[in-house]
Amino acid sequence: MTKPHPLIVFSDDWGRHPSSCQHLIRHMLPHRPVTWINTIGTRPLRLDLATLQRGFGKLRSWYWPAPGTNTERKSPDAQLPRQPVVLSPKMWPSFRSRFGRKLNRKLLTSCLRSIADSGPAPIIVTTLPLLADLVGQVRAKCWVYYCVDDFSVWPGLDGRTLRDLEAEFVPKIDLAIAVGETLQAHLATLGKSSHLLTHGVDLEFWSHPIVGPLPASLKQIANLERPLIVFWGVIDRRTDENFVRHLSEHLDAGTILFVGPQQDPDAALLRLPRVTILPAIPYADLPALAALTDVFIAPYADLPVTRAMQPLKLKEYIATGKPVVVRKLPATAEWADCADVVDTPEAFTAAVLERLRVGVTGEQRKARQRIDGENWASKAAQFERWIDGVEAH
Numbered sequence: 001m002t003k004p005h006p007l008i009v010f011s012d013d014w015g016r017h018p019s020s021c022q023h024l025i026r027h028m029l030p031h032r033p034v035t036w037i038n039t040i041g042t043r044p045l046r047l048d049l050a051t052l053q054r055g056f057g058k059l060r061s062w063y064w065p066a067p068g069t070n071t072e073r074k075s076p077d078a079q080l081p082r083q084p085v086v087l088s089p090k091m092w093p094s095f096r097s098r099f100g101r102k103l104n105r106k107l108l109t110s111c112l113r114s115i116a117d118s119g120p121a122p123i124i125v126t127t128l129p130l131l132a133d134l135v136g137q138v139r140a141k142c143w144v145y146y147c148v149d150d151f152s153v154w155p156g157l158d159g160r161t162l163r164d165l166e167a168e169f170v171p172k173i174d175l176a177i178a179v180g181e182t183l184q185a186h187l188a189t190l191g192k193s194s195h196l197l198t199h200g201v202d203l204e205f206w207s208h209p210i211v212g213p214l215p216a217s218l219k220q221i222a223n224l225e226r227p228l229i230v231f232w233g234v235i236d237r238r239t240d241e242n243f244v245r246h247l248s249e250h251l252d253a254g255t256i257l258f259v260g261p262q263q264d265p266d267a268a269l270l271r272l273p274r275v276t277i278l279p280a281i282p283y284a285d286l287p288a289l290a291a292l293t294d295v296f297i298a299p300y301a302d303l304p305v306t307r308a309m310q311p312l313k314l315k316e317y318i319a320t321g322k323p324v325v326v327r328k329l330p331a332t333a334e335w336a337d338c339a340d341v342v343d344t345p346e347a348f349t350a351a352v353l354e355r356l357r358v359g360v361t362g363e364q365r366k367a368r369q370r371i372d373g374e375n376w377a378s379k380a381a382q383f384e385r386w387i388d389g390v391e392a393h
Contacts, residue, residue: 004388005141006033008146010126013038014281018283020148020179020199020312021127024152025084027380028151032106034084035115039128042157071127084260087111095130096161107134110313112138129166135173142390146383147183147194150308155237156263166190174390175383179310179385182330186308195201197388199312199374206287206319217281224276227254227294235277236263238306243299246345246351248274254356255319256297259289290320295355299348314339318371323355337367 007028011021014036025034049064049178082311089111092103107304112134116122116391124131135143152163167190170176176182176194214222229247231239235258247257258269258277270277283288290296296317300306312333317324319341324339325348326332332341340351 003120004032004384005120006035006122008037008077008112008122008124009084009138010037010039010085010124010128010131011146012127013088014084018312019127020310021125021146023200023202023376024380024383027377028384029084032384035122036084036086037111038086039130040093042128042130042151042162054257069212094158094161096158098359104130105137108134108135115142123390125387128186128209129162129169130167132169132172134355142387143172143173144171144177144387144390145170145192146186147176147178147187148310149179150183150186150305153304153308169261174177175387177347177386180308180331182308197379197383198303198374199310199315200374200379201304201319201371202376203319203372205327206290206316207321208287210298215282215285216366217285218288218292221257221278221289221292224257225253225254227253228292229261229295229297229356230289230293231258231299232259232280232289233267233311233345234263235260235265237266237301238303239265239269239299240299241269241272241344242276243327243345243348244269245272247297247299247349250349251352254294259271260354262337278393286316287320292320293320293322294366295323296353297348297352298324298332300327302327306359315371315374318368320361321368323360325355338371 006301007025009021009025012019015021025036028034049121082295089107092100092109093103109132111122116124118229119140122139123142125139125144125146126147129145130150131143132256142250149312151157152159152166154216170190170192173192176187176192177197178187178194179196179198181196184194184196217347229251239258244256245268254274256272256275258275260280262277265277269275296313298311306327314324314326314332314335318335326335326341327332327348328336328341328343332339335341340355342348342351
C-alpha cells in the first residue's frame, strides 16, 4: 500500500483553540505525518495590550518554548494517538511592506525547505493566503488553500494586505476547498473553482458530557442567576449589540452569558443589564457548560464577515440537544428546521423567551437527526480524498 504524502499545514497556533483545520488534521494523524506551522502577521501592528500580549507569546514560543510543546488540552479527539510536529518559525510580524514580505519569504522558505526536502514531496495546506510568495520556491506535491473565512473583512485583521495576498495566491494553487458557498463564490471571483466541505461536529463529545464534579472553570458560572442564555466563542464586533440589548430589556430573570476571549467588542455590549462576560474556559469543559445552559444563542450582526463564515458552534450547539436561537445568515439559514433562525431583535427575543418556556420542539428534535452525518471523521476522509487526488507536479 502506497504511503500517503506528508502534510505541511500552515494555520492558527496548534492547540490554541479548536479550529476546523485542527479537527480535520487530528483525524489524519494516526496514518499520515503532519508538520504544523504556527502563523503570525495577520493583524496590523498596534501599540495596544492585545498586540503586546500576542507578541510576547510569539517571542516566548520562539526562544523559550514550554516543555511538551506538542501536547494540548484534552479535546474531543484526545484518544487519537499522535500529535503533529509543531513549529513556530521566526517571522516578521507583518506582510504589508515590501520589506516584510521579502524577509518572511526568506525565513519561511528556509523553514519549509528543511522539511520538504527531507522525504517524499509534501502536500502543503494553508488556511491563510500568507504563502503567496512561497509557491514554486518550495518542493511540494501540491498546494492547497483550505478557505475557512474571508479574512479581508474580519474585525481587527490587516484586511487590505490579506486581500492583496489572496488575490496573488489563489491563481497559483493546485486545489481550493471552501467551508461555505459564499466563500466558493468569493474564490470564483479570483478565478478558482473549489470543493465545498462544511464543518463537522463530534457528536459523542457534545451529547454525552462527562459526569462528575463541576470543573473548576465553571464554579463562578454555577452561581449566576438562572436561566442561562449562553454564547461561547470569540467576543468581538461580529456580535449585534442591538439583538442582545433587546433581549436584556425584556428578560425578567436570568443571565445572558458570553464566554470566550474578547477582541475589541462593542463597549455598549459590556454595559448591558443581565449580561455577564467571562474569559474562555478549557474546551474539554464546554459540554459541562452546555449541561448548565437553557438556551444557546449566536446573535451575530449581518456583516460581510458573518455572511462568509461557517460558525463551528452552530452544529456544536445543536449536538448538545439544547434550544438554539441564531441570527439568519447564509450558514445558519439551512438549519432553520433544527433551530430558531431570526433576522430582527424582536424576533430574537421572542424566540429565546419561547425556547425558555417550552424547550426544543418535536419538529426540531426530529430534524436534528440529520446532524448524525456531519462527523469530523467523514469530513477528514473527504478532505484527504481531494488532496490525494491532485496530480503530482
